[in-house]
Amino acid sequence: MRAAYDGVVIAAPVTIPYVRYSTRDAHWFLGRALAALVRCAGVKKGELDGLCVSSFTLFPDTGVGLTQHFGLSPRWLDHIPMGGASGVVALRRAARAVQAGDAAIVACIAGDTNHVDSFRQNLANFSRFARDAVYPLGAGGPNMSFALLTSHYMRQYGIEARDFGKLCVAQRDNALKFPHALFKKPLTLDEYLNARPVADPLKLFDCVMPCAGAEGFLVMSEERAKNLRLPFARILGTIERHNAFPEDPMQLRGGWALDRDDLYAQAGAGAADMDFAQVYDDYPVINVLQLEDLGFCEKGAGADFVRRNSFTVGGSLPLNTSGGQLSVGQAGAAGGYLGMTEAVRQLTGETLGARVENARLGLVSGFGMINYDRGLCSGAAVLGRA
Amino acid sequence: MSELQEPKPRNPVRALRRPTLPPGGRSRAALRLTAAAAEGRFELQHCFECATVQYPPRSVCVNCLSHRLEWREVSGAGDLIADTVLHHSNELYYRERVPLRLGTVKLDAGPVALAHLHRDCAAPSRVTVRAHLDKSGQAVLIALPSKDTPNMADDPMLREMTSDPKFRKVLITDGKSAVGQALAKALVEAGADIVWLGIAEPWKQGGGTPDLPQTERVPLDLTDEKSVRDLAGVIGGTVDILINTAELHRNHTIADRGTETARAEMEVNYLGLMRLAQAFGPAMRARAAERTGATAWVNLLSVYALSALPSHGTFSASKAAALALSQNLRSDMRRAGIRVVNVFPGPIDDEWNQLVPPPKLAPSALAKAIVAALRDGVEDVYPGDVAQDVMTRFRESQKVLERELWDQ
Numbered sequence: 001m002r003a004a005y006d007g008v009v010i011a012a013p014v015t016i017p018y019v020r021y022s023t024r025d026a027h028w029f030l031g032r033a034l035a036a037l038v039r040c041a042g043v044k045k046g047e048l049d050g051l052c053v054s055s056f057t058l059f060p061d062t063g064v065g066l067t068q069h070f071g072l073s074p075r076w077l078d079h080i081p082m083g084g085a086s087g088v089v090a091l092r093r094a095a096r097a098v099q100a101g102d103a104a105i106v107a108c109i110a111g112d113t114n115h116v117d118s119f120r121q122n123l124a125n126f127s128r129f130a131r132d133a134v135y136p137l138g139a140g141g142p143n144m145s146f147a148l149l150t151s152h153y154m155r156q157y158g159i160e161a162r163d164f165g166k167l168c169v170a171q172r173d174n175a176l177k178f179p180h181a182l183f184k185k186p187l188t189l190d191e192y193l194n195a196r197p198v199a200d201p202l203k204l205f206d207c208v209m210p211c212a213g214a215e216g217f218l219v220m221s222e223e224r225a226k227n228l229r230l231p232f233a234r235i236l237g238t239i240e241r242h243n244a245f246p247e248d249p250m251q252l253r254g255g256w257a258l259d260r261d262d263l264y265a266q267a268g269a270g271a272a273d274m275d276f277a278q279v280y281d282d283y284p285v286i287n288v289l290q291l292e293d294l295g296f297c298e299k300g301a302g303a304d305f306v307r308r309n310s311f312t313v314g315g316s317l318p319l320n321t322s323g324g325q326l327s328v329g330q331a332g333a334a335g336g337y338l339g340m341t342e343a344v345r346q347l348t349g350e351t352l353g354a355r356v357e358n359a360r361l362g363l364v365s366g367f368g369m370i371n372y373d374r375g376l377c378s379g380a381a382v383l384g385r386a
Numbered sequence: 387m388s389e390l391q392e393p394k395p396r397n398p399v400r401a402l403r404r405p406t407l408p409p410g411g412r413s414r415a416a417l418r419l420t421a422a423a424a425e426g427r428f429e430l431q432h433c434f435e436c437a438t439v440q441y442p443p444r445s446v447c448v449n450c451l452s453h454r455l456e457w458r459e460v461s462g463a464g465d466l467i468a469d470t471v472l473h474h475s476n477e478l479y480y481r482e483r484v485p486l487r488l489g490t491v492k493l494d495a496g497p498v499a500l501a502h503l504h505r506d507c508a509a510p511s512r513v514t515v516r517a518h519l520d521k522s523g524q525a526v527l528i529a530l531p532s533k534d535t536p537n538m539a540d541d542p543m544l545r546e547m548t549s550d551p552k553f554r555k556v557l558i559t560d561g562k563s564a565v566g567q568a569l570a571k572a573l574v575e576a577g578a579d580i581v582w583l584g585i586a587e588p589w590k591q592g593g594g595t596p597d598l599p600q601t602e603r604v605p606l607d608l609t610d611e612k613s614v615r616d617l618a619g620v621i622g623g624t625v626d627i628l629i630n631t632a633e634l635h636r637n638h639t640i641a642d643r644g645t646e647t648a649r650a651e652m653e654v655n656y657l658g659l660m661r662l663a664q665a666f667g668p669a670m671r672a673r674a675a676e677r678t679g680a681t682a683w684v685n686l687l688s689v690y691a692l693s694a695l696p697s698h699g700t701f702s703a704s705k706a707a708a709l710a711l712s713q714n715l716r717s718d719m720r721r722a723g724i725r726v727v728n729v730f731p732g733p734i735d736d737e738w739n740q741l742v743p744p745p746k747l748a749p750s751a752l753a754k755a756i757v758a759a760l761r762d763g764v765e766d767v768y769p770g771d772v773a774q775d776v777m778t779r780f781r782e783s784q785k786v787l788e789r790e791l792w793d794q
Contacts, residue, residue, distance in 0.1 A: 121477040124409060132416035133442040134500055134524050136409045137488055138470060138480030147470035148490045152511070165557075200471040249492040250467055264489070372442055373490065373498055 002266055008095045009222045009232035012040040012381065013265030013341035015180050015352075018213035022113050026057040027069055028109035029331075033216035034070055041218055041228055050076035050103030050219075052094055054086035054110035055334035056122055076103035079311055083368030084280045085240065086336035088379030091237045094219035104220060112332025119210045126255075128373035139199075142370040143207060144337060146283040147199035149374075150298025152250050153285055154201065155340045158305035159199060164284035165192040167319070168205050168326055170311035171281065175323020177313075178353030182211060182329040185210050205326070208282045213331030215341050222386075231348035233383045236361075237267030240379035254367060255378035256293035264295070267361075267382035271295040274382075275359040276318040276346055280367040281326050286375075287319070288332050288371035290365045321346060339364045340381070347385045360385045390540035392553050392579070393678040403675040405722040406479040418457045423517035423525035426764040428563030429457040430495065439685045441497040452785040455587060462515040466492040466529055469509040479521070487543070491515050491529050493672035502529035502543050506535040518763050520548040521723030523716075539761065548683035549725055550764035552577035557605060558633035559584040559662065564736055565686065568753035569629060574600050576757050582621060583634070584608075608632045608658030614665045622669035629684040630755065632658055635738040640699040648700040655704035656711060659685065661714050676723035682725045682760055685712045689730040692780045693787045695794060716765070727765050729756060732772025745771045 014036035016029055030053065031106035038045050051074045053063035056380065061069070063079035076097050080086045094106035125131060132157065153159060169189055175181035185204060194203035218230075225232040239262055241255025256263075264270045271294055279290040288302035296317070297305035311319040322328055322342040325335045343362045346350045362383050368377040409739065412420065422429035431440050432446035434454035446453050469489040475481050487503035491513055499515050507513050513529040520526045528543065532635040536616075539550050551573050558573075560566045561583020573581050581598070584606030604621065607613040636647045671681035691709040694702035716726035733739040735746035747770040755769035768777045779787040 006410060053545055086484075123476060124411070128413050129442040131409075132410055132413050133527075135477075136412075136477040136520065136522075136524065137500060137502060138408065138477055138483070138486050139488055139500070140476040143474070144472060144488055147472070148468040148488070148500075151470055152468040152490075197473045199469075199473060202470075249465075249498050250490060 001264070004266065005095045005099065005135075005235040005238075007222050007386070008098050008219065008235055009225050010091060010217055010235060010340075010344055011039055011225050011230040012218040013234035013344040014040055014113065014216045015341060016214040018182055018211045020114070020182060020209070020211050021116050023115070024113055024212070025112060026113045027061070027066070028054045029113055029214040030055060030058070030066065030109050031070060033109040033111055033214035034107060037109070037216050041105075041230055043105065043228065044304050046074065048072060048105050048107045048284050049074050050094060050097055050106030052078040052080060052090045052106055052108040054080045054082065054090065054336065056083070056332045057112045057118060057154050067338050073093070074103070076106065082336065082352070082377045083333060084282065084336040084375070085339035085366035085368040085377035085379040086333050088238060088364060088366040088381050089240050089334075089377070091219065091235065091340065091381055092240060092379070095235050095238075098219055098221060100136035104224065107216065108218045108219060108337075109214060109216040110333040110337040111300050112212060112334060114210050114212040114332070127369075127371045130370075133147055133372060134192070143199045143202060145370045145373060146285060147202045150206070151201050153252065153288070156252065157300045157303060159288065159306070161193060162189060163188045163303050163306045164206060164288075166264055166306055167284045167287050167311060168192055168317075171324045171369050172327045174314050174354055175327030178322040178328065180213075180352065181323045181327050182209065183327045202283065206283050208325045208330035208335070211329035211331050213329065213334050215331075215337035217332040217337070217341055217344060231350055233344045233347040233385060234383045234384055236269065236382040237263045237265075238379070238381040239263040240377070243376050244378060251374035252289070253293050253299065254289060254375065256290060256365065256380055257299070257370040260293065260380070264383060269361055269382060271363070273361050274317075274363045275361050276321055276343070276356045277294055277363040277365070278308065278320055278324075278343050279321055279363075279365040280336070280339065281324040282330060282335070284326070288368055291366065293303075293362065294365060302308060313356055318356045321356060336366050336368055339366070343383050346386060347383055359382055389537040390545070390552065392512060396676055396678060398445045402673055405671070406482060407522045407721075407723055408479045408520045408526070409477060410524050412524055412568075413443065415445060419443060419517055420519065420523075420525040422457060422459070423519050424765045426762050428462045428515065428517045430460050430497070431455045439495040439497060441499055460493070460495045462493070462501070463532065464491040464513060464515055466503070466507055466509045466513045469503055469507070483546070485541070488528050489513075493626070499527050500527075501529045504528065504530045504538070504541045504544060506531045506538065506541070518544075519725065519765060520547050523760050549575070549760040551627060551747070551757060551760055553579050553645040554626040554681065555582075555624050556627040556629060557582045557584065557604075557621065559608060559628070559630045561585055561603065563631060564749040565734065565752055566631045566749050568749040569631060569756060570598055570601050572750070572753040572757045574598050576761075581682050581786075584617070585741045586632075601767065607734045608661060609653045611661050614661040618665035618669060622666050623673065625666060626678070626680050627682045627684070628662065628666055628670065629686075630659060630662060631686045633686060635698070636702050637698050637738055637741070638700050639696055640703070648703065651700050651704040652707065656707040657744050659708050659711055659715075663711070663718075667715065667718060670724060671719065671722035673695050674724050680722075682723055683715065683719060684727040684728060684729060684756055684760070687712065689732050689768060689776045691730065693784060693791055694778065695791050697794065725763065725765055727756075727767065729759070729767045729769065729775055730777065732770050732776060747772070
């Protein structure tokens with residue numbers, strides 16, 4: 001049995017408002033996130049003795065350069081290039097650092113800019129395998145991988161476009177109350193089904209919109225949080241896994257399927273106990289994959305599960321209660337933090353948008369890095385109300 | 387699937403499209419895929435220790451971490467397990483070519499290949515994956531039907547990667563030689579739209595060019611800059627495929643006499659190619675992006691361009707110079723996506739190889755090899771037994787081959 005995260009908490013969720021395109025750089029967005037954390041927690045910048053950074057557009061800098069850029073002298077530093085799994089992984093690393101006494105307060109920040117041409121440039125050099133074996137095919141970015149996955153999934157398990165549509169419509173419904181969502185108009189199932197095709201069977205509203213923005217949170221001891229009078233959430237269980245099931249010719253399951261028993265054992269709770277779930281949602285098929293692999297339903301029963309639940313705040317299994325990336329936008333690595341900051345807000349009651357009443361337990365799941373033909377990083381965390 | 391229709395002439399008022407290229411960046415390891423594809427082979431990394439076959443290319447074995455990796459040919463057979471049609475791309479080249487079919491293939495050899503998808507393939511089905519050079523000159527994978535389908539070569543993405551002579555206009559720079567004649571016949575049979583036969587001394591009677599449909603004699607003397615420029619002025623803007631067959635071959639050693647022979651061979655074999663490159667290169671590059679645009683340039687070299695045959699010393703030297711020039715030309719033409727094909731035959735069965743013992747390459751066999759190279763989209767061809775033999779020895783040991791050629 002792994003050690004618990006007793007006495008370590010997550011607090012001070014911050015969001016730097018998203019914009020479709022920005023002339024600012026990643027340093028600007030990350031700097032604003034750090035400033036927001038300092039302001040929110042009421043600490044001095046120098047009291048942040050741990051820093052954890054995730055960003056795709058920080059080049060040529062890493063977290064190291066940011067210490068000088070931001071005038072920090074942390075005694076603990078991490079840079080997590082895991083895209084959509086960054087939030088969960090940052091939390092795990094930071095929590096153990098605080099628990100071991102290597103840092104007292106770790107500032108976890110993730111953010112990216114989005115210039116008019118930066119998305120294309122990021123794609124071209126995303127990974128060695130992408131540069132050698134994916135980008136030359138004209139398939140920049142994950143659209144191709146998720147189109148192939150979605151079409152295979154639909155044939156294998158009989159899930160239909162309208163099921164994916166239901167997830168997107170429900171998330172949009174949640175997003176209408178979330179001030180930072182870039183999509184502010186309701187989405188109907190007809191609009192979803194009749195949108196222009198992007199990569200068959202994916203249509204426009206199946207795909208996240210890249211944007212600029214940042215997210216952040218602090219990890220510290222419970223005692224410190226109380227002294228600072230900060231609302232916080234408890235860390236009950238976490239997992240991560242990379243390159244799970246490499247022998248599967250097509251990614252129909254992720255690392256969660258391997259580690260979920262470990263997660264729920266550590267958390268002392270199961271999928272059925274969750275009051276909400278924040279899953280990584282760059283495409284709706286990956287929502288279904290996570291719901292299955294994290295035990296909300298059996299593998300292949302995702303279609304039925306989607307038909308039986310509403311996923312809206314106030315409905316059954318509130319899912320991506322801020323609207324998720326599909327409705328808020330994908331601010332690069334901040335997309336891997338979006339579910340984490342929203343989960344903390346739900347559990348502390350300090351929501352910016354719709355609130356899940358009496359939420360006591362929540363699941364945050366991350367997924368990242370389409371290196372070649374599949375996403376390599378998976379992670380999940382169970383958080384609890386203090 | 388429907389057959390390719392003869393393209394309509396371009397509207398001359400409309401601006402020429404500028405060439406765009408698919409992404410050409412590759413890791414050094416991945417360039418080995420290109421190197422094999424340049425000769426028409428599909429090779430993947432095999433682990434020397436545990437025999438694992440892997441893709442994408444890695445620096446060590448994914449299974450046992452051995453660094454002893456070998457590139458070896460694989461069959462390409464596999465199961466197409468998913469397909470998609472891309473309606474959007476961030477790259478200009480593909481924006482001009484969407485919708486684009488792509489698929490996931492589980493190769494029988496082991497790894498999963500993401501690949502372009504021939505229009506006659508739909509998941510789930512058996513397919514054959516090939517590595518082809520694309521317009522950037524780098525290898526990409528394409529999944530083809532496992533059994534031939536009607537008009538298979540007319541697939542739009544496959545046609546981007548090949549230079550099938552069908553409906554294309556071809557210039558043969560020496561139409562009078564046995565090779566030029568055989569080539570004209572083979573190209574007409576392959577469906578070429580027009581075959582221009584360059585004739586160096588058009589006033590000469592005899593030794594003539596039999597009347598073939600679709601062929602037309604044009605004056606072209608590679609030793610005369612004005613002649614080359616004049617012809618480029620007339621047809622340079624319409625040539626889709628240029629095949630430089632002009633060569634001067636005298637079987638002299640370098641000790642024979644003076645420099646006249648060497649100079650004469652260089653005039654045709656080296657400087658002649660340079661004159662062609664300067665006159666036809668820019669015109670072909672300018673219209674490479676048109677639907678009916680320029681697509682390939684073929685140079686008839688010699689396998690003795692790789693390592694000199696001393697008994698044909700001056701000829702070998704001129705072909706070595708032509709090879710170096712052709713590599714420069716390839717680098718220039720690459721920017722427009724035009725393929726430069728180098729053909730390295732052994733001795734051709736003609737009067738200048740009278741004293742060379744067989745096997746010798748029949749002009750008709752050489753012509754067939756050139757048409758096949760255009761259809762298959764390869765860029766280096768070693769046609770015939772001698773060429774294959776010399777190339778194999780060259781790759782085994784350049785130095786050993788140098789000694790072996792001394793007394794031939």
